[in-house]
């Protein structure tokens with residue numbers, strides 16, 4: 001029944017009442033009484049609806065006409081709403097159950113930094129207590145200053161790793177993502193075992209390299225002695241000795257690189273930062289290259305005098321690896337250019353050569369230890385396969401990244417991109 005038929009009914013009822021009233025000599029009184037009656041009936045229906053709406057768990061009352069239709073529509077909406085709410089609730093419960101059963105710690109934090117929810121696994125990691133700490137400000141409860149700086153800093157592009165010391169020390173890895181309106185979801189993982197294994201691996205490589213150096217020194221010493229006087233030796237021995245000396249030299253370079261890498265990987269850096277003058281560093285490197293290989297010239301382009309906070313020796317070793325590669329993998333007469341310049345809020349140190357270049361399929365793996373584009377290349381150049389791993393590590397600890405551009409047969413540009421100091 002629509003409102004027009006309701007209005008029509010009321011109209012005809014009023015006309016009928018007016019006619020009857022007219023017959024008895026009181027038309028207005030009859031109309032008034034009829035309208036009051038209609039109004040009273042509506043109010044009664046409204047009251048029943050109101051009572052039902054106050055407690056919708058009851059059965060809906062039997063009301064008629066337009067009120068009945070209204071009630072039916074409200075009832076349908078309520079049913080739908082209830083279904084949506086139930087499905088939402090079961091989704092939320094499902095998500096909470098899955099988060100709760102995760103071995104990683106999960107914390108949901110609201111816009112103002114108050115804890116909305118967390119699972120059991122996070123309790124020993126961040127020192128929270130369930131359910132008392134719900135609603136508390138997360139940064140008031142977590143003691144670690146690294147965590148609080150990271151959480152409040154708002155830059156979550158890379159995860160935070162930090163160590164908490166106590167009865168047992170824990171290495172934690174925290175990842176944060178934004179969701180909803182300003183809310184944050186934290187994943188906290190205990191990476192102590194992985195860190196320990198990585199440490200054991202580093203120590204192992206470092207120790208083996210160290211232990212191998214002494215026998216190697218003895219071998220190269222004797223080889224040197226034999227090679228100073230080869231007159232009495234048969235010619236095939238001479239060739240073999242030369243090859244042995246060449247391979248021993250290669251091994252020595254490899255051990256030197258491995259030791260250096262394991263040393264810079266386990267370096268404690270706190271408070272060891274100095275402002276490194278990149279201009280001075282590049283000039284020293286140019287002199288070194290000129291001393292070792294006078295035919296090769298290094299073109300320097302120093303376009304900025306910005307410095308880099310860090311360790312001079314580490315930065316020197318990274319740039320020297322890039323320059324030595326550029327020299328190794330390009331013809332003797334082709335130029336190698338090193339440029340230090342500022343571009344926006346980055347400082348770029350690029351080493352450019354016009355050598356053999358690298359196919360882009362190798363780019364993702366180039367910085368892995370021992371990865372070589374082509375075994376034959378490195379055996380002729382005496383490469384160790386560690387150089388770019390050193391560069392990558394030094395870049396990472398100096399907040400920089402390594403960018404590789406290269407084309408086969410055209411040459412390569414390796415660029416270290418440093419953030420500008422503010």
Ligand code: ADP
Pocket residue numbers: 321325326329353355356357358366367371372373374377378382383384385386387388389412
């Ligand atoms: P290596 O000691 O073998 O040079 P690196 O880690 O320094 O080891 O480099 C890995 C590989 O990347 C090298 O074996 C070489 O094939 C390739 N490479 C590095 N720099 C260059 C370059 N400037 N031009 C061409 N190839 C390069």
